[in-house]
Structures are given as structure tokens and as C-alpha cells.
Amino acid sequence: MNKLFSLILLILCFNIVSSQSKLTHDVYFDTDKFDVIPTEENRLLLFISTLTDVDIESISIYGFCDDIGAADYNLKLSQQRANAIKTIFSNNEISESLITNVDGKGEVLLKIVNEKNILKIRGLNRKVEIIVKPKPEIIEEEKPIVEAAKKKDVPNQIKGKLKVGDKIIFENILFKTGYATVTPDSKKTLQEIAKSLVERNDIYFTIQGHVCCTQFSRDAVDRKTKKRNLSEARAKYVYNYFVKKGVNKKRMRYMGMRRKFPLGGDPKLDRRVEILITYVGNEN
Numbered sequence: 001m002n003k004l005f006s007l008i009l010l011i012l013c014f015n016i017v018s019s020q021s022k023l024t025h026d027v028y029f030d031t032d033k034f035d036v037i038p039t040e041e042n043r044l045l046l047f048i049s050t051l052t053d054v055d056i057e058s059i060s061i062y063g064f065c066d067d068i069g070a071a072d073y074n075l076k077l078s079q080q081r082a083n084a085i086k087t088i089f090s091n092n093e094i095s096e097s098l099i100t101n102v103d104g105k106g107e108v109l110l111k112i113v114n115e116k117n118i119l120k121i122r123g124l125n126r127k128v129e130i131i132v133k134p135k136p137e138i139i140e141e142e143k144p145i146v147e148a149a150k151k152k153d154v155p156n157q158i159k160g161k162l163k164v165g166d167k168i169i170f171e172n173i174l175f176k177t178g179y180a181t182v183t184p185d186s187k188k189t190l191q192e193i194a195k196s197l198v199e200r201n202d203i204y205f206t207i208q209g210h211v212c213c214t215q216f217s218r219d220a221v222d223r224k225t226k227k228r229n230l231s232e233a234r235a236k237y238v239y240n241y242f243v244k245k246g247v248n249k250k251r252m253r254y255m256g257m258r259r260k261f262p263l264g265g266d267p268k269l270d271r272r273v274e275i276l277i278t279y280v281g282n283e284n
């Protein structure tokens with residue numbers, strides 16, 4: 001009896017550890033449809049927002065159908081459902097390089113034949129399963145601290161020598177995935193940048209907003225407004241912040257650059273804003 005109890009306990013512990021090693025979410029569909037209904041899209045966007053701080057190793061997307069209809073038709077429909085979910089991920093700044101599987105699995109056969117439950121069970125079978133696997137935590141050994149050449153921070157770059165055409169990337173100004181608002185840690189840095197721009201009143205500049213991870217240089221969707229203009233919304237957010245802090249409107253303009261200029265590193269660094277110097281006054 002004790003051996004049996006120990007075995008059950010071992011199995012339960014294994015299942016708990018396994019479930020903690022991945023994040024899952026299901027999206028449900030109407031009969032014969034692969035368009036995501038608004039309530040399910042909102043649930044999915046809420047799930048995506050929880051991935052902001054997750055170091056993702058891979059994302060798998062599997063589509064399914066109920067048992068009504070021909071097998072070939074159901075296989076095609078399940079793939080269309082999986083593709084629809086992949087598109088939503090892409091539109092909301094989740095890198096496609098992380099999505100390792102987008103597969104239609106066809107129909108799910110009824111396992112329970114209780115007549116009262118058939119419609120409910122079929123509804124639960126019309127779905128897409130999403131499995132997000134985080135990267136395993138790696139404990140690195142402590143290494144001796146090596147002094148590196150310090151790059152000038154943004155306020156010091158603004159105070160330094162500038163010429164028309166120079167670009168200054170706001171490296172420490174990071175945005176929430178899918179939104180035009182900056183992360184809390186970025187607010188203090190943005191305030192310091194605004195102060196430097198008020199003091200350096202001889203330069204004019206364009207604020208350029210960027211997004212990450214969308215297809216074909218497209219813009220991403222602003223989850224707050226549902227408009228596909230997130231890069232412009234980010235630039236406008238910074239513009240409005242600078243105005244509020246005393247930077248003259250006449251010195252600034254803003255524009256969205258969509259995903260035309262990825263930096264090639266961590267995708268979160270492409271959710272950025274930078275300024276392009278368009279005029280520098282004569283030095284005294």
C-alpha cells in the first residue's frame with residue numbers, strides 16, 4: 001500500500017513540474033470557421049501580455065476540428081485555424097522565429113457519447129492549442145568584473161557635438177509589448193532625456209517609432225486602440241511626453257517607421273524610439 005501511495009505521489013509531482021515548465025492556452029472557434037471571435041481574441045491578447053517577461057524558447061500552435069465533416073476538409077480547416085493564431089501572434093510583436101510549429105491536426109473524435117454532452121464536447125474540440133516553452137534557467141558562474149569602455153548615455157549624446165543626419169537611439173526606453181506606453185523602469189530615463197532636450201534648444205529633430213516581429217515590414221496593432229499604427233503611436237507618446245516636459249513643439253515632429261529597420265538583436269530592443277537630427281543651430 002505504501003509503495004502504491006509513493007508511486008502516485010511521484011507521478012503527481014512529475015505532472016506538476018511538467019506543467020510548470022510550459023505555458024498553455026486554448027482558443028475556441030465557431031462551427032466551420034477559422035476567424036477568431038472578439039471574446040476569444042481578447043482572451044488570447046491577455047495571454048500574450050503575460051509573456052512579456054518570459055524568456056521564450058519556442059511556441060507551438062496546433063489546430064483542431066470537431067468530428068463533423070470530411071477528414072480532408074477538417075484537416076484544412078484545422079490548419080487555417082492554426083495559421084490565424086500565428087497571425088495574431090505576429091501582429092502583436094511576438095517573433096515568428098520563436099514559433100516552431102504551426103500544424104493542423106484535423107478532427108478530434110468524440111470520446112464521450114452521453115447525448116447531453118455531445119454539443120459541448122464538439123465545441124471544446126473546435127480549438128487551437130498554444131504551448132509556450134520558456135528557456136531553462138541557467139545559473140552562470142560569477143566572472144571577474146572587467147571595466148569596459150562606457151558608451152555615452154542619451155542625455156550626454158544630446159549635450160555633445162551633433163550634426164544633421166545623426167541618429168540617437170533611446171536604448172533604455174523600452175515599450176510594453178503591443179502598447180505605446182513605456183515600461184515603468186523607462187520613465188526616469190525619458191525624463192532625463194526631456195530635460196537635456198529642453199536645455200539643448202538649438203536642435204530640431206524627428207521622433208521615429210519602431211516595432212518588432214511583424215511580417216513584411218508591416219506595422220503592429222496597438223492593443224489599446226486596435227489600430228495598426230503602433231510605431232507611430234509610440235513616437236507620438238514620446239512627442240507628447242516631451243511637450244509636457246517643456247520641449248517646444250516647433251522643434252519636433254514624429255513618425256512611425258513600422259518594422260523597416262530591425263536592429264538584429266533581442267526583439268524587445270526593436271520596440272524602440274530614436275530621434276533623427278534635422279537641424280543644428282549655429283554654435284556661439
